[in-house]
Amino acid sequence: MTDLAFRSAGQLAAAVAAKEVSSVELLDHYLARVEQLDPKVNAIVARDEEGARAAALEADRTVSRGEPLGRLHGVPVTIKDSLEVAGMRTTGGSARWGEHVSTSDAESVARLKNEGAIVFGKSNMPPDARDWQTYNEVYGTTNNPWDPTRGPGGSSGGSAAALAAGLTGLELGGDSAGSIRVPAHFCGVYGLRTSFGIVPRYGSVSGHAPGTLADFDMAVLGPLGRHADDLDLGLDILAGADHDRAPAWRLELPAARSTTLRGFRVAAWLEDPFCPVDSELVAIMQATLEAVRAEGAVVVEGKGPVGLEETMALYEPLLMAQSGLVESDESFAGLVDLAAAEGAAGGFASDLTVSFREWHGLDERRQHSRRRWSEFFRDVDVLLCPVTPTAAFPHDQQRDPTWSVRTLQVDGADRPYREMLTWMAPSAVNHLPAAVAPVGTTRDGLPVGIQVIAPYLHDRTAVQFVRCLAEVIGGFRRPPGF
Numbered sequence: 001m002t003d004l005a006f007r008s009a010g011q012l013a014a015a016v017a018a019k020e021v022s023s024v025e026l027l028d029h030y031l032a033r034v035e036q037l038d039p040k041v042n043a044i045v046a047r048d049e050e051g052a053r054a055a056a057l058e059a060d061r062t063v064s065r066g067e068p069l070g071r072l073h074g075v076p077v078t079i080k081d082s083l084e085v086a087g088m089r090t091t092g093g094s095a096r097w098g099e100h101v102s103t104s105d106a107e108s109v110a111r112l113k114n115e116g117a118i119v120f121g122k123s124n125m126p127p128d129a130r131d132w133q134t135y136n137e138v139y140g141t142t143n144n145p146w147d148p149t150r151g152p153g154g155s156s157g158g159s160a161a162a163l164a165a166g167l168t169g170l171e172l173g174g175d176s177a178g179s180i181r182v183p184a185h186f187c188g189v190y191g192l193r194t195s196f197g198i199v200p201r202y203g204s205v206s207g208h209a210p211g212t213l214a215d216f217d218m219a220v221l222g223p224l225g226r227h228a229d230d231l232d233l234g235l236d237i238l239a240g241a242d243h244d245r246a247p248a249w250r251l252e253l254p255a256a257r258s259t260t261l262r263g264f265r266v267a268a269w270l271e272d273p274f275c276p277v278d279s280e281l282v283a284i285m286q287a288t289l290e291a292v293r294a295e296g297a298v299v300v301e302g303k304g305p306v307g308l309e310e311t312m313a314l315y316e317p318l319l320m321a322q323s324g325l326v327e328s329d330e331s332f333a334g335l336v337d338l339a340a341a342e343g344a345a346g347g348f349a350s351d352l353t354v355s356f357r358e359w360h361g362l363d364e365r366r367q368h369s370r371r372r373w374s375e376f377f378r379d380v381d382v383l384l385c386p387v388t389p390t391a392a393f394p395h396d397q398q399r400d401p402t403w404s405v406r407t408l409q410v411d412g413a414d415r416p417y418r419e420m421l422t423w424m425a426p427s428a429v430n431h432l433p434a435a436v437a438p439v440g441t442t443r444d445g446l447p448v449g450i451q452v453i454a455p456y457l458h459d460r461t462a463v464q465f466v467r468c469l470a471e472v473i474g475g476f477r478r479p480p481g482f
Contacts (some may be wrong), residue, residue, distance in 0.1 A: 005033055006478060008227035009075050009170040009234075013116070016074035017063060023056040023074030026169075027118060030076045032166050034121070037482060040148060043161035044078055044121040044168070045139040046089050052076065052120035059116060073116030073234060078168040080159050080205035081139075082129055083121040083221075085109055092205040093125040093136040093155070096328075100210050106203020108172060108221050108238055115237050123158030123171065127327045129206040132182050132388075132420045134158055135397060143395075143480040144186060146446055150392040153183035155206070159224050160187035163482045170230055172238075174206055177220035177319055178387070178424035181451060184224060184436040185387035188447030189476060190466065192231040194222040195457050196431035199252055200242035216322050218428050226476040228467035231435060235459055253457055256464035257381045262296035263470065264465060267380045270301070274308040275422035278384045278410050284440040284448045285386065291473050304383055306369050306430075307374035308422055314369060315425040318362050320351035327352065348402050363386075370430045370456070377455035382465050384450055386423045387436055389415060391446040426453065433459040437466035438476055447477075 004012070005023065015021050020364065021029075021119040031049060038044050044314065059074040081083055082092045084102035091098050124142045125132050134157025135141035142158050144150040150159040156173030160183030163171055173180045175193040184191030199221045205212075206219075223234025241249035258264045270285050271277055293299050327335060338349035354362075376383075389410050400406050406417035427434040433456070436449045452469075454462035 005029060005166040006226060009072060009077070009225060009230045012075045012169050013069070013071060013073050016059070017069050019063065021136055023059040023118060024053065026074065027052055027056045027076045027120060029178055030167060030169070031120065037165055038167060040481070041143045041145050041152070041161045041165055042140055042159040043123055043142050043152070043165065045124045045158065046083060046122040047120060048085075048088050049120065051087055054117050059118065070114065071237060071378065072112060072170070075117055075169040075237060076120050077112060077117045077170045077172070078121040078123050078159070078162055079109055079119055080156050080171070080173045081125050082155070082174055082204050083109055083172060084203040084205065084210065085119050085122065088122060090122070090205055090210065091138050093127045093138065094136055095130065096212060097205055098138050099238045100205070102210070104203070105214060107200040107243060109203065111237050111439065112172065117170070121168070123156070123162050125156065125158055126154045128153035129174065129179055130323065130326065131155065132178065133395065141395065141397075144392050145202040145291070146188065147392065147444070150394050150446070151186070152176065153186035155179040155481070156183045156191075156224065160184055160189050160191070163187070163189045163224055163226050164479055166478065170234065171224040172234075173222060173224050174201070174204065174219060174221050176216060176322065177421055178428075180222050181387050181434060181436045182225060182420065185449030186392035186447065188449070188479070189224055189226055190228055190231055191224045191436045192235065192459065192463060193220040193427060193434045194220045194235065195240065195433045197218055198239045198253070198457070198459070211471070216325065217318065218287035218322065218431070228437065228463065228470050228475060230461045231466070232460070235463060240461070253460055256460045257458065259464065260295075261292055261468045264297045265379065265381045266292055266297050266299045267304070267383045268299060268301045269303050269383060269385045272303065272308050275389060275419050276410050276415065277389045278391070280442050281386060281391065282446050284442075285384070285450050286470070288439045288450055288473060289384065296473055300380070302425055304335065305372040306426070308425070308435045311369070311429060312422060314362060314365050315429040317351055317354065318359070318366065318429060319421070321354040321359055324354070340364030366429060371466060373430045374455065381454070381461055384452040385426070385453065387449050387451045388420050388423060391442050391448055423451065427451070430456070432456055433462050435462040435466045437469055439469070
């Protein structure tokens with residue numbers, strides 16, 4: 001049963017369908033692991049054991065009756081606490097919504113349930129999803145299963161930690177500034193930032209008030225799993241027109257551009273002086289690149305079509321404008337006054353309170369950037385690049401709303417904490433899909449992931465590449481002690 005907890009979600013569904021294990025037994029197994037092991041990590045912060053057990057019992061009756069089964073039938077899963085699950089507390093990591101109990105499912109959660117998933121818990125996150133560490137005043141701190149003195153990343157940190165520790169079958173997270181990709185990298189699991197707009201986000205309280213219909217620019221939802229196959233399965237289930245568009249809209253994502261590594265045209269952008277990456281991570285990614293070359297793939301090393309400095313000059317103000325939406329009315333009013341005091345020189349408050357005219361100008365520049373990336377991907381299938389400049393770093397809970405106090409250690413030198421953003425930017429600002437796959441570990445035993453960016457709407461290309469990569473270099477490894 002211990003190994004069962006680390007199977008892919010698809011394998012778990014097959015085991016339930018074949019009556020190798022019942023859904024109730026599988027649920028009880030995960031709940032027992034949560035009781036025994038979650039105190040080490042504090043990843044799963046709310047549970048609905050009664051509702052999950054009732055759903056698992058019905059799932060087993062469905063199997064016994066020989067009825068058609070969904071692709072996640074009977075599989076226990078957890079959901080990031082930014083997404084509403086009917087009957088469960090949904091806080092978004094914030095005390096503002098700390099007592100909110102959802103009365104309906106987020107549309108993405110409903111899609112998982114419609115395929116038979118058994119939602120038994122919520123996973124931890126930072127307040128309003130605004131950090132690459134996972135701690136809040138509602139549920140406390142989540143630790144990295146590989147080293148409890150370090151964080152699991154954020155904002156889907158609880159999601160990735162729960163998967164790595166073998167506490168859940170599949171996870172659903174969100175990403176606008178690396179919130180899926182950073183935790184996947186830090187915890188050694190797989191994650192997919194989907195193409196912008198293909199997975200409905202209704203039902204998110206990540207900075208929104210519960211029930212809000214307006215959406216965030218650049219924010220997406222996507223699956224996290226222990227196996228590359230879980231990304232493909234999650235994509236199949238989650239992607240599609242939202243409720244309002246479903247009567248007329250259809251989404252048919254193109255097939256992967258290749259089914260083997262040999263057939264892929266690969267670009268690699270592993271280093272850049274604008275945002276240095278720790279040399280140990282670069283060496284691990286370079287070894288991955290050599291393995292791809294050895295399989296016969298065409299590999300070209302060089303920068304992407306838009307440099308990091310130019311990309312950040314566009315991405316950061318767009319992200320800050322989005323972050324301004326999270327502020328309360330009172331806080332935002334104070335920021336407007338502060339922005340006026342900053343004047344033409346601008347500053348933090350000015351970025352958070354950008355006018356629509358200014359935002360539209362930024363969006364115009366973004367569309368030109370997107371065209372350059374589209375042209376780049378005519379000759380290239382995927383771009384490999386770092387996820388962040390470092391592996392998982394020690395907990396650092398200094399109050400630092402402008403990210404000016406915290407630092408990162410890159411080859412022994414202090415670097416600005418905000419450089420966690422930099423390698424996230426090309427995919428996010430250009431609405432591109434990006435998968436993260438584990439590719440090795442540091443001398444300290446910390447996981448290292450690589451980011452695989454594909455053309456817009458070519459999510460299956462990114463997923464197929466990491467699936468092929470796992471066949472060559474291996475994939476998920478279980479953390480010691482779990």
